[in-house]
Amino acid sequence: MIKKGFLSAEERQGLLVQVRRPSGVHGPARRAHVILLLDDGLSVPEVARLMYLDDDTVYQWHRRWIDGGPARLSEFGWKGSSPRLSLEDEVALVDVLKSRLFTTTVEVTALVEERFAVRYSRSGMIKLLHRLGFEYRKPKALPRLPPVETQEAFVAAYESMLNGLDAKDQVVFGDAVHPEHQTRPASG
Missing domain, CATH: 1.10.10 (Arc Repressor Mutant, subunit A)
Structure with missing residues (x-):
């Protein structure tokens, strides 16, 4: 059993600052919270229940505190591997x-x-x-037909253009790609 009151006033104040820091890293703040609850006299099972941890984790964090204080409590111990590509x-x-x-x-x-x-x-x-800064993107398909208002505005603009042409002017339509009726967007 861990006895109540094992923290000095200075240690307790340092942990309280860490727990109450809104922008602090979550892991060390949570560990500090566990140490403070233990110092308040709560048992390991009570602290584990309150913090949604198992008893072994609470004992491990307490051991870290005893072994190294705040510095040891803030260590994560996880190290990533070196990149496989140079x-x-x-x-x-x-x-x-x-x-x-x-x-x-x-x-x-x-x-x-x-x-x-x-x-x-x-x-x-x-x-x-x-x-490396890349992300997967899947484009969204657009509806096959534009809204009725857009179609009517196009027809009006097209007829206005045709009515303003001279007799010798020609209207030529070009289609460079021949789109499929129901296209499927690719992604990458």
């Missing part, structure tokens, strides 16, 4: 990604494996692309 390779990949549209992460993964001999999982490639 900085030069990442710059080259960004250049390729900016030069053409890739519609799936499978295409990008295949490119990276072929060009840089580094294999990524789907989730790993998504994280890499986010870190």
Whole structure:
């Protein structure tokens, strides 16, 4: 059992400041809250219940406090791995990604494996692309017909233009792409 009143007045005040700081990092503030509740005399199971934690986590955070104080309580201990692509390779990949549209992460993964001999999982490639500033976008399809008011305004403008032409003037229509009746937007 952890005995009440193990914090000095100065330690308690420091933890209170950390708990009440609105812009503070959530993890250390939560750990400080646990230490304060323990110092108030609550049992480990009571603190665990109030903070929605398990008993082992409360004991672990208390041990961290005992071993190193506020500095140890603020440590997370998580370290990311080093990037699998070098900085030069990442710059080259960004250049390729900016030069053409890739519609799936499978295409990008295949490119990276072929060009840089580094294999990524789907989730790993998504994280890499986010870190490099890319995001997946799926365009929204527009309705097939514009609103009636827009159509009527176009017809009026078109008829006005036709009525203002000379007899020798010609109206030519050009269609460069022949759109499909029900297009499906691509994404990338």
